Amino acid sequence: MNFLKTSLLSAISTFIKLASNLVINKVIAIYIGPAGIALIGQFQNFLTVVTTLGNGAINAGVTKYVAEYNEKDSQKRDAYISVAIKITLLVSIIIGLVLIIGSHFISEKMFQTEQYHVLFKVLGGTLWLIGLNTIILSIINGLKEIRLFITVNITGSILSLVFTTILTVKYNLWGALLAMIVVQALLLFISLPAAVKKLNIQFKWQKNSSSEYYKTLLAFSIMSIVSVICVSATQIAIRNHLTEGFSLKEAGYWQSVWMISTMYLMVITTALSTYYLPRLSELTDKAEIRKEILSGYKIIIPFVLVTAFAIYLLRDFIVAILFTKDFYPMRELFFYQLLGDFFKMCSWTLAYLMIAKSMTKTFIITEVIFSLLFYLLTLFLTMCNGLQGVVQAYALNYFVYLIVMLILFRRFVFLKH
Numbered sequence: 530m531n532f533l534k535t536s537l538l539s540a541i542s543t544f545i546k547l548a549s550n551l552v553i554n555k556v557i558a559i560y561i562g563p564a565g566i567a568l569i570g571q572f573q574n575f576l577t578v579v580t581t582l583g584n585g586a587i588n589a590g591v592t593k594y595v596a597e598y599n600e601k602d603s604q605k606r607d608a609y610i611s612v613a614i615k616i617t618l619l620v621s622i623i624i625g626l627v628l629i630i631g632s633h634f635i636s637e638k639m640f641q642t643e644q645y646h647v648l649f650k651v652l653g654g655t656l657w658l659i660g661l662n663t664i665i666l667s668i669i670n671g672l673k674e675i676r677l678f679i680t681v682n683i684t685g686s687i688l689s690l691v692f693t694t695i696l697t698v699k700y701n702l703w704g705a706l707l708a709m710i711v712v713q714a715l716l717l718f719i720s721l722p723a724a725v726k727k728l729n730i731q732f733k734w735q736k737n738s739s740s741e742y743y744k745t746l747l748a749f750s751i752m753s754i755v756s757v758i759c760v761s762a763t764q765i766a767i768r769n770h771l772t773e774g775f776s777l778k779e780a781g782y783w784q785s786v787w788m789i790s791t792m793y794l795m796v797i798t799t800a801l802s803t804y805y806l807p808r809l810s811e812l813t814d815k816a817e818i819r820k821e822i823l824s825g826y827k828i829i830i831p832f833v834l835v836t837a838f839a840i841y842l843l844r845d846f847i848v849a850i851l852f853t854k855d856f857y858p859m860r861e862l863f864f865y866q867l868l869g870d871f872f873k874m875c876s877w878t879l880a881y882l883m884i885a886k887s888m889t890k891t892f893i894i895t896e897v898i899f900s901l902l903f904y905l906l907t908l909f910l911t912m913c914n915g916l917q918g919v920v921q922a923y924a925l926n927y928f929v930y931l932i933v934m935l936i937l938f939r940r941f942v943f944l945k946h
Contacts, residue, residue: 541679541683542679542682542683542686542795542799543792543793543795543796543799545683545686545687546682546683546686546792546795547792547793547795549686549687549689549690550686550788550792551850551851552690552694553689553690553693553694553697554788554851554852555850555851555852556693556694556697556698557569557693557697557705558851558852558853558855558856559853560697560698560701561697561701561702561705562778562781562853562855563777563778563779563781563782563785563855563856564777564778564780564781565701565702565705565781566781566784566785566788567768567772567777567778567780567781567784568640568702568777569702569705569706569709569784570764570768570780570781570784570787570788571639571640571765571768572639572648572706572709573709574760574761574762574764574765574768575639575761575765576652576709576710577757577760577761578757578758578761578762579624579628579652579656580656580659580660580663580713581753581754581757582620582624582754582757583617583620583621583624583625583656583657583659583660583663584613584616584617584620584621584659584660584661584663584664585613585616585617585619585620585660585746585747585750586749586750586751586752586753586754586757587613587616587617587664587746587747587749587750587753588663588664588666588667588753589667589749589752589753589884590613590745590746590747590748590749590750591609591610591613591664591667591668591671591746592667592668592670592671593671593749593884593885594606594609594671594745594746595609595610595667595668595670595671595672596671596672596673596808599671599672608742609742609746610664610668612742612743612746613664613667613668613746614661614664616743616746616747617657617660617661617663617664618657618660618661620660621656621657621659621660621661622656622657624653624656625652625653625654625655625656625657626653627653628649628650628652628653628656629649629650629653629654631649632646632647632648632649632650632653633646635649636648636649645703645706648703648706648707648710651707651710651711652710655710655711655713655714658713658714658715658717659710659713659714659717661717661721662713662714662716662717662720662721665717665720665721665724666678666681666720668724669681669720669724677723677724679799680723681716681719681720681723682799684716684719685712685713685716685719688712688715688716689708689712692708692711692712693705693708693709693712695708696708696711748889749884751889751893752883752884752889752892752893755892755893755896755897756892756896759896759897759900760896760900762900763900763901763903763904764787766904767783767903767904767907767919768780768783768784770904770907770908770911771783771911771916771919774911775911775915775916778855779858779916781856782856782858782859782862782916783859783862783916783919783920785851785852785856785859786859786862786863786866786920787866789840789847789851789866790866790867790869790870793836793840794833794870794873794874796832797829797832797833797874798877801825801877801878801881808821809821809881809882809885809886818882822878822879822882825878826875826878829874829875829878830875833870833871833874833875834871837867837868837870837871838867840863840867841863841864841867844860844863845857845860848860861916861917862916862917862919862920864920865917865920865921865923865924866920866923866924868924869920869923869924869925869926869927869928872924872927872928872930872931873927873930875931876927876930876931876934879931879934879935879937879938880892880895880934882938883895891937895930895933895937899926899929899930899933902926902929903922903923903926906921906922906925906926907919907922909922910922910925
C-alpha cells in the first residue's frame with residue numbers, strides 16, 4: 530500500500546473523526562465555553578504525557594521492529610511483541626499507582642482544586658488498558674494492516690462522540706474530562722479481539738527474552754518521552770503564560786485554533802505514522818528513501834496549501850459552526866497558525882527519518898531546542914503583538930525547524946544514487 534492509498538484511507542478515518550469532533554466541539558463550546566476548552570487542553574497535555582509513559586513510550590519502536598522483522602524473522606518479531614507487553618504492564622501499573630495515591634495533589638496542581646481527584650484515580654486504574662491498546666495498535670501499524678488500523682480509529686471516533694456528548698451534557702467539564710479517559714480504555718476491547726482474529730500473530734508471554742530487545746525498545750522510549758514531554762510541557766507553559774498575561778478565555782481562543790489545526794492535519798499525520806514510519810524503517814537504500822520523501826511531498830504540499838487557504842477564507846463560518854459567538858475573537862489567529870501548519874508538515878516528513886533510523890541524539894537535541902524556542906518566541910512576540918504573538922511564534926519556530934531538517938537530511942533529499 531503506497532502513501533496515496535494510505536492517505537485516502539486516512540482521509541476516510543479523518544472525515545469521520547472530523548464529523549465526530551464537529552459535534553463534540555459544539556457541545557463543549559455550548560456547555561463549557563472558551564475557559565473550559567483551555568482547561569481541557571491542559572488536561573489533554575497531561576493525559577498525553579501519562580499515557581505515553583504508561584506503555585513505556587515504546588510504541589514507535591514496536592512499529593519499527595514489527596515492520597522490520599515481520600517477513601524475515603517472525604520469532605524475533607514475536608519476541609519484540611512479548612517484551613513490549615511486559616514493559617507496558619509493568620510501567621503502567623507503577624504509574625497508575627502513583628496517580629491513584631497522588632490524585633488529590635495532582636488535581637490541585639492541574640486545576641487549582643481537589644474536586645477532580647476522582648478523574649486521576651480512574652486514569653490510574655485504567656492506564657494498563659490504555660497502554661495495551663497502544664501496543665496492539667502499534668503492532669497492527671507495523672504489520673501495515675492499514676485498513677484494520679483505521680477501522681479501530683473510526684470506532685474510537687464514534688465512541689468518543691457518544692461518551693463525550695452524553696457526559697458533557699450531563700456533567701459539563703467533569704464529564705468531558707472523564708470521557709477522554711474512558712474512551713481510550715474501552716478501545717482495547719475492540720483492538721485486541723480484532724488483532725487476534727485478523728492477524729497471524731501469536732501473543733505469547735516469553736519468560737526469558739534477550740536484553741537486546743529491551744535495550745532497542747527503550748532507545749525509542751527515550752525519543753518518545755522527550756518528544757511528548759517537550760511538546761506537552763511547552764503547550765502547558767504557553768497556556769499558563771496566556772492565562773496569566775491575558776485571560777483563561779484568551780488561552781481558550783488559542784487552544785481552539787490549535788484544535789482546528791490538529792483536526793485537518795490528521796489526514797497527513799495519520800498517513801505519516803501509519804505508512805511512513807514502517808516504510809522508512811524497512812528502507813536502507815538512500816535513493817529509495819529520497820524517492821519516498823519526494824513522493825510524499827507531492828501529496829502533502831498541495832493538500833496543506835489548499836486546505837489551509839480554504840480554512841482561512843471560511844474562518845468565520847468555521848468558528849460559527851464549531852464553536853459559538855463567544856469564540857469569534859479567535860478568527861484573528863488563523864493566518865499565522867495556518868502558515869505554521871504548512872511549515873510543520875513539510876518539516877515532519879523529514880523528521881520521521883530520525884525515528885525510523887534510530888537517530889536518538891539528533892532527535893532529542895532538536896526536540897528540546899525547538900520546544901524551548903517556541904516558548905521563548907511566544908514570550909517575546911506576545912509582549913510585542915499581544916495574543917497574535919503566540920501563532921506568530923508557532924509559524925516562525927517551524928520555519929526555522931524546516932530549514933534545520935533540510936540541512937540535516939540533505940543527503941537523503943538532494944543526493945542522487
